[in-house]
Amino acid sequence: QVQLVESGGGVVQPGGSLRLSCAASGFTFSSYGMHWVRQAPGKGLEWVAFIRYDGSNKYYADSVKGRFTISRDNSKNTLYLQMNSLRAEDTAVYYCAKDSYSGALTGWFDPWGQGTLVTVSS
Amino acid sequence: SYVLTQPPSVSVAPGQTARITCGGNNIGSKSVHWYQQKPGQAPVLVVYDDSDRPSGIPERFSGSNSGNTATLTISRVEAGDEADYYCQVWDSSSDHPRVVFGGGTKLTVL
Numbered sequence: 001q002v003q004l005v006e007s008g009g010g011v012v013q014p015g016g017s018l019r020l021s022c023a024a025s026g027f028t029f030s031s032y033g034m035h036w037v038r039q040a041p042g043k044g045l046e047w048v049a050f051i052r053y054d055g056s057n058k059y060y061a062d063s064v065k066g067r068f069t070i071s072r073d074n075s076k077n078t079l080y081l082q083m084n085s086l087r088a089e090d091t092a093v094y095y096c097a098k099d100s101y102s103g104a105l106t107g108w109f110d111p112w113g114q115g116t117l118v119t120v121s122s
Numbered sequence: 123s124y125v126l127t128q129p130p131s132v133s134v135a136p137g138q139t140a141r142i143t144c145g146g147n148n149i150g151s152k153s154v155h156w157y158q159q160k161p162g163q164a165p166v167l168v169v170y171d172d173s174d175r176p177s178g179i180p181e182r183f184s185g186s187n188s189g190n191t192a193t194l195t196i197s198r199v200e201a202g203d204e205a206d207y208y209c210q211v212w213d214s215s216s217d218h219p220r221v222v223f224g225g226g227t228k229l230t231v232l
């Protein structure tokens with residue numbers, strides 16, 4: 001079955017960096033766009049970033065542009081999120097999710113990983 | 123930027139029908155997707171492309187989209203439907219496409 005497993009979360013000081021990973025299995029990873037979505041404690045869902053199936057296009061939320069970088073390694077079936085200059089407001093559970101399409105900008109998210117918690121605190 | 127507006131909460135008795143709205147400027151021209159999230163769990167897709175249901179989602183879940191409002195309808199509500207529900211669209215109106223989520227609606231089963 002299709003499965004996404006995030007890792008790499010933890011506690012980091014403000015201004016620090018962290019890299020999240022999302023291991024994919026059960027589908028042809030190289031054929032689908034992928035997303036990162038986050039959820040701050042007690043808050044709603046916030047989209048973070050999207051990468052097309054081949055990595056040719058990447059889109060970011062304004063709140064993370066210039067600080068976060070989404071990437072993928074199709075040979076390893078793995079999605080990444082490099083997070084730099086972290087702030088307290090980046091504290092959240094980070095989910096990776098599979099897009100329904102390779103790169104069309106109309107799709108839905110299915111499935112989602114179980115999430116990994118990032119806490120930015122001194 | 124594009125904004126999706128959902129009511130913070132909806133309450134309904136078991137067996138009744140719950141309707142959760144998602145408002146956006148000319149949202150009827152977009153494809154709307156809906157997610158259910160129970161406490162401590164990842165979101166799950168319940169409706170895609172306005173009104174289609176993924177396999178495994180009960181027929182009690184349905185969707186519609188027209189004008190400035192999309193609606194998720196849950197018929198014959200059960201206690202297990204109590205959850206947060208989010209609508210989602212793509213905003214491709216600029217050179218920087220982005221995904222937009224509604225603020226979420228907490229469904230309470232009385």
